[in-house]
Structure formats: C-alpha cells, structure tokens
Amino acid sequence: MASALTNTEFVFPSQKSVYHGKVRDVYNINDEKLVMVATDRISAFDVILPEGIPFKGQVLNQIAAKFLDATADICPNWKLATPDPMVTVGVMCKGFPIEMIVRGYLCGSSWRAYKSGVREICGVKLPEGMRENQKFPEPIITPTTKAELGLHDEDISKEEILAKGLATLEEYAVLEKYALALFKRGTEIAEKRGLILVDTKYEFGTYNGEIYLMDEIHTPDSSRYFYKDGYEERFAKGEPQKQLSKEFVREWLMSNGFQGKEGQKVPEMTPEIVNSISERYLELYENIIGEKLEKSSDSDLLARIENNVNAYLKK
Incomplete structure (x- = not known):
C-alpha cells in the first residue's frame, strides 16, 4: 500500500x-x-x-x-x-467564522433532522411530505458556525449571523450570491460528468477589502455527489442513491x-x-x-513537498 x-x-x-x-x-x-x-x-x-x-x-x-x-x-x-x-x-x-452550506437535495444530516420531525433548518422552512434524496424546489443555504478543532460546527441562521455581527447585511448578501452562483457552476460541471452535485460548503474571507472564496471547493470532503444515471429509478423505489462523497465513511462508522x-x-x-x-x-x-489521477507516490512525501514549496517561495 x-x-x-x-x-x-x-x-x-x-x-x-x-x-x-x-x-x-x-x-x-x-x-x-x-x-x-x-x-x-x-x-x-x-x-x-x-x-x-x-x-x-x-x-x-x-x-x-x-x-x-x-x-x-x-x-x-x-x-x-x-x-x-x-x-x-x-x-x-x-475568514468569516461561518461556512455557507448549499443544499440541492434532502439527504445526510438534513434528512436525519427532517425524519425526526424538524421542518426548519437554519431559519429555512422545509416543505411537508418530502422524502430522502428528494430535490429541493430551489437550492437552500443552511450556514454553520466554523468551530475550533475538536468542537462541532453548529447550525446558525442568517438572522443569528447578522445579530452576532459575524457578517454585515451587505457582506451576507454577497456571500449568499457567490455561494448560489458557485453551486450552480458546480452543478453544471457535475452534470457534464454524469453526476449530481447534492450539497457542498464554501468558506469566504476578505482580502484588500474584497470578499474572496477560500479553502477547498467541490471536493469529496466538502461536497456530496450522486450518480445521475439511475437517480430517478432509485428515488422512485426508495432505494439508497449511488453516491460519491465522504458519506460512505460516516455510514461505515x-x-x-x-x-x-x-x-x-x-x-x-x-x-x-x-x-x-x-x-x-x-x-x-x-x-x-474526467481523467485518471497521476499518482504522486514518492517514498518521501515530506522531502518532495518541502523542496517544491521552498522553490516556489524563493521565486
């Protein structure tokens, strides 16, 4: 290995x-x-x-x-x-001390909450009668706090974010606009690959007075994907979706x-x-x-990374 x-x-x-x-x-x-x-x-x-x-x-x-x-x-x-x-x-x-979670489908933690009777997540009201893995009429934003290491992220509403001063009304409007536009682009790219972008998280911060996207984007650690092929059939039968995400690790645990x-x-x-x-x-x-990963299986990963980063920083 x-x-x-x-x-x-x-x-x-x-x-x-x-x-x-x-x-x-x-x-x-x-x-x-x-x-x-x-x-x-x-x-x-x-x-x-x-x-x-x-x-x-x-x-x-x-x-x-x-x-x-x-x-x-x-x-x-x-x-x-x-x-x-x-x-x-x-x-x-x-960085803003919040994560912008965008959900296109009812699944994962949102489904677990919904199944237990919850009908509002982060101030967003959810329709009655929804089923697991069902598509929302429109993508919803369910932010969380960004917790320190070892602590759990907590759901938070737009109103709470504004009340606590975690972002201004103007900043939040930009965060919301960017998050939905990024999710739309991610959805379009996934669709070309035969996948459905189910949900994801974005982190933002400010640099020189502008709001910037930070950290990772659309990876299996921050996102959930379904295979498009067979989605409708599996949903109709109430069967689990074939998915590419970290959810399988959570399910194994x-x-x-x-x-x-x-x-x-x-x-x-x-x-x-x-x-x-x-x-x-x-x-x-x-x-x-849409391509195979060129595996960089060097025996000494630490030395390779150190050399490559040092060479870049010295430029």
Whole structure:
C-alpha cells in the first residue's frame, strides 16, 4: 500500500506560524501568503480518524485547484499556485467564522433532522411530505458556525449571523450570491460528468477589502455527489442513491457504533478498509475531473513537498 502523509512540521522561509486543522496544515508566510498542505488525514463527525488515506490529500488538492480555476470568473479566490500535488499557495484572507452550506437535495444530516420531525433548518422552512434524496424546489443555504478543532460546527441562521455581527447585511448578501452562483457552476460541471452535485460548503474571507472564496471547493470532503444515471429509478423505489462523497465513511462508522459521541470508540481501520476508502477518493477524482489521477507516490512525501514549496517561495 502507498504511504500516507498524516503529519507535517515544516519551517518555510518567512514562516510566522502553522495551524493544524482536521485534514490540512496551514502555514502562515509573513502574514501575506498561506501554504496549505492537504494531508492524507481523514475526519468524520468532527473526529480525526487514526489512519491516513493514501492519495486523499492529492485528490482533494487537485480537485479544489481545478474548481478554483473554473470558477474564478464568478468571484475572486485565494489561490496563487499549486507548487506540489498536495499543496496550494494563496493570499492570506481574514475568514468569516461561518461556512455557507448549499443544499440541492434532502439527504445526510438534513434528512436525519427532517425524519425526526424538524421542518426548519437554519431559519429555512422545509416543505411537508418530502422524502430522502428528494430535490429541493430551489437550492437552500443552511450556514454553520466554523468551530475550533475538536468542537462541532453548529447550525446558525442568517438572522443569528447578522445579530452576532459575524457578517454585515451587505457582506451576507454577497456571500449568499457567490455561494448560489458557485453551486450552480458546480452543478453544471457535475452534470457534464454524469453526476449530481447534492450539497457542498464554501468558506469566504476578505482580502484588500474584497470578499474572496477560500479553502477547498467541490471536493469529496466538502461536497456530496450522486450518480445521475439511475437517480430517478432509485428515488422512485426508495432505494439508497449511488453516491460519491465522504458519506460512505460516516455510514461505515455508524454501522460500527461510532458517531463521534463521548465514550464511543473508532472501529479498527484495517488495511482493507483504508484501501477501499482510497479507491473511492480516486473514483471521485476520475468521475468529477474526467481523467485518471497521476499518482504522486514518492517514498518521501515530506522531502518532495518541502523542496517544491521552498522553490516556489524563493521565486
């Protein structure tokens, strides 16, 4: 099995700090640029799982880079370059402490809430009589707070965001406009690949007084995709949809008694499980991008990344 990169502790030129997130290590270069390393760590239910997934970081980084380029006409984004298959370098933005979740279909956590009787999510009223995996009349935005590591993101409404001063009315209007336009573009690109973009999250910040798209976009860690072929038939029969997302990891964990709650133990991640998750990430890349991933399976990932980033920063 290929090696997985689960931890980095680089010291780059002009580095001021490093932030280790759930799956990314973010290096602050002189308060001007960010070097974002997409590691092979994987998280679910806001818990970092004990085993890394080979090629996952490369898949996430390269999908995000391609979608950042494909949506740059909609709104400015933070990306400057991808000097390594697992690294994106971009401008340093001041992030909004919220995530803009756009949902086109009722599934995942929103379905679980709906099934329990909830009819309003983040201030958005949901129609009666909906079924799992049903398309909403129009995509809805259900924001969450952006929690610190180890804490859970919390649902929040537009009204609460404004009341708490997390964004101004004018800023929120731009966030909403950008999020829906990005989702529309992502939906169109997915459709060309025979996929349905079900839901996704976007993060935004400000740079030089402008609102910028940050972080990843339309990756399997931030999005859920269904296969278009067979969707209607499976929906009519009430069968589970064939999907490309991280939901299968959550479902495997739930079936083994883990939902991130206190006292629960992560089930053993055997080499077979790790390999199957890796294959699913490669499958999504090939489907959404339309080409096979050129696997960068260097034996020393750390040395390669350090050399590539240093060469870029010295330019």
